[in-house]
Amino acid sequence: MKTGLKRLLVEREARNTKRGREIIERAERLGIEVLSPDEIEQNSRQSLVLNAVSSSHVNKWEHHPPLPDRAENCISPVEGCPFDCCYCYLLTYLQESVPRATVNYELIYQEIEQRIKTGEKYFSLGELSDGLELEPVMHFLPFIWNLFQKNEQVRLEIRSKSINVGPVLRELMPLKNVTFAWTLSPPSVARRIELRTAAPKERIKALKRLAEAGFNCALRLDPIILQRDWEEEYRQLVEHIFAEINPKQLQYIILGCFRFPAGLDQTIEKRFPGRDFIRDEFVRGPDGKYRYPRFRRTAAYRKFLNWLPVENLRVGLCMEPEYIWNDLVIKK
Amino acid sequence: MKITAISQANGQLKTSPLLDYARQEKLSDEKRAEQQKLLPTWVVDEGSELKVLWQPRKFAQTSENRGPLLLVEETQPSHIELTLELWQQVDRISALEKGYVLNFLKNKKKSTTSQLKQLASQSLQIPPAEQWIETYLAFPQLPSELQKQLQDEQISINLFYQLNDLPEELFTLLTQALAEQRLRLTVQEARQLSTAVRRLPRDELPEIIGLARSCLESKDDLKKQTEKLLNGINKRAYPELTNYRENFSKKLEELDLDGRINVKPPQNFEGDYLDFSFRWSKEEDFEKLLRAIKKCRRLFDLV
Ligand code: SF4
Numbered sequence: 001m002k003t004g005l006k007r008l009l010v011e012r013e014a015r016n017t018k019r020g021r022e023i024i025e026r027a028e029r030l031g032i033e034v035l036s037p038d039e040i041e042q043n044s045r046q047s048l049v050l051n052a053v054s055s056s057h058v059n060k061w062e063h064h065p066p067l068p069d070r071a072e073n074c075i076s077p078v079e080g081c082p083f084d085c086c087y088c089y090l091l092t093y094l095q096e097s098v099p100r101a102t103v104n105y106e107l108i109y110q111e112i113e114q115r116i117k118t119g120e121k122y123f124s125l126g127e128l129s130d131g132l133e134l135e136p137v138m139h140f141l142p143f144i145w146n147l148f149q150k151n152e153q154v155r156l157e158i159r160s161k162s163i164n165v166g167p168v169l170r171e172l173m174p175l176k177n178v179t180f181a182w183t184l185s186p187p188s189v190a191r192r193i194e195l196r197t198a199a200p201k202e203r204i205k206a207l208k209r210l211a212e213a214g215f216n217c218a219l220r221l222d223p224i225i226l227q228r229d230w231e232e233e234y235r236q237l238v239e240h241i242f243a244e245i246n247p248k249q250l251q252y253i254i255l256g257c258f259r260f261p262a263g264l265d266q267t268i269e270k271r272f273p274g275r276d277f278i279r280d281e282f283v284r285g286p287d288g289k290y291r292y293p294r295f296r297r298t299a300a301y302r303k304f305l306n307w308l309p310v311e312n313l314r315v316g317l318c319m320e321p322e323y324i325w326n327d328l329v330i331k332k
Numbered sequence: 333m334k335i336t337a338i339s340q341a342n343g344q345l346k347t348s349p350l351l352d353y354a355r356q357e358k359l360s361d362e363k364r365a366e367q368q369k370l371l372p373t374w375v376v377d378e379g380s381e382l383k384v385l386w387q388p389r390k391f392a393q394t395s396e397n398r399g400p401l402l403l404v405e406e407t408q409p410s411h412i413e414l415t416l417e418l419w420q421q422v423d424r425i426s427a428l429e430k431g432y433v434l435n436f437l438k439n440k441k442k443s444t445t446s447q448l449k450q451l452a453s454q455s456l457q458i459p460p461a462e463q464w465i466e467t468y469l470a471f472p473q474l475p476s477e478l479q480k481q482l483q484d485e486q487i488s489i490n491l492f493y494q495l496n497d498l499p500e501e502l503f504t505l506l507t508q509a510l511a512e513q514r515l516r517l518t519v520q521e522a523r524q525l526s527t528a529v530r531r532l533p534r535d536e537l538p539e540i541i542g543l544a545r546s547c548l549e550s551k552d553d554l555k556k557q558t559e560k561l562l563n564g565i566n567k568r569a570y571p572e573l574t575n576y577r578e579n580f581s582k583k584l585e586e587l588d589l590d591g592r593i594n595v596k597p598p599q600n601f602e603g604d605y606l607d608f609s610f611r612w613s614k615e616e617d618f619e620k621l622l623r624a625i626k627k628c629r630r631l632f633d634l635v
Binding site: 269276283326 | 569601604
């Protein structure tokens, strides 16, 4: 099993913990070089700094009106991603590009528990990093699994572009309230824009393995990038998905056109020159984010609603204002 | 310590405890007045001569007060930081001077972007973002009229922050026009312009430059000319939005509201409401107004 990680840079405090040593052991078994942070210039996303930092790793993200109000608690044992998607908002959101992980799982556990006690219902993993890619090294999911087993009213969505489902299949049992959601794009988009991620076909296979083992699975076509030929490419993607997967194996599918906060476009231009997906007609929305114009988005969503087997599938929109849901007559 | 004060009076090199001098924050008024007379000039030792790198603005005005020269053998940023700290005690460093400093560090001292960012935020009060650094780095290349305006604080730094994002050729064209007063732009207009250009595919650049040239060469007054330039670029960058807008205006015109009601769609058509504003002064106008409002129903198809 691969993780895309080349180096594990372990800080002294982390090395001195039992969990730190376990992580090192797993990393070494996977052929990942283990060093201390001062032995190398920390400039690669394919390195992971392991620390024992005890700051908060669960953040509540609220949506601005008029986006449907569903605050989400993002669990982030790792901040920073080994993948390198050109559209990733982490490019401006995080100061450091090198992913950093904490060994302090107990603290994260307590934070989640505390939030559940105060009535929080929605949790996600995979906002500040990929939700599965580092699991072969981190083994984080088994640690929090029983929390979600005990609290069936609480939902967890694990988001990923990875194919690392081995640890899940080996160590976890399906839970009704936990869903694994894969983000998919047409192969040409994945190749050019979602650097170092698994090919979409492989992601579909990974999803299928989990679905067949009884885990809840979902799909996110998000971000949808409306470049030249998008229609043909996305239509083929949808066809391929449902040639492989029975819609009944999916809990839901989420659609979301590409959007970005102010300034991310300039960062993308500098970091990935020549990626023209960022040069398009983007206009500012009521939440301050930039999106394709409204009627272009709704026209695109309508196409998807035509292609998808909607009679057997729940479809939702990601980060779209209520009036777009209404335009499309989709129930929230 | 490699910072050295050179007494201009006798031309001899003598070391002085400049670190204390620089760090001394609470100066007595008397001492401050005394120091204000001494306007140090940052110089670089270039072997046979001491080259003035830059000097406080006040210096030129009061050359009789010429004080010590600061010789900085900058091999490490710490010396630079120290010099700048001293400098700012004596005189504020202008935006243009900051641009010169950053250029010096980048080109002569081969400082990396992250070193520049750090120095910029710590010693020059420049936000540590790449676009800000690039904005300042471009100052010394601006036409001299604009440099002067910057030095005299007659033009906003934010204007250049916005323009700096433009492709070089367009940037040069517009800044030259600004310098020659053939163009007037507010910061907001500059932001609109650079955002719109960012939306356009790179291969459309020659046409945009052509458009800008023709606007700048037109005989219109400056306000009209700016309007034309912005409209032309916006139309290319936001074709669908322009379409919606034109369509909306057309429908509105067709309703023939007799100028009684002003109707506005949501910004960028992102929303499902319309903003109405109207005024009536006579009771009998009210019925006419209601009729006009009813006519507007048809506009809701457009949002
Ligand atoms: S997988 Fe997600 S978090 Fe990772 S780089 Fe891509 S968009 Fe960012």
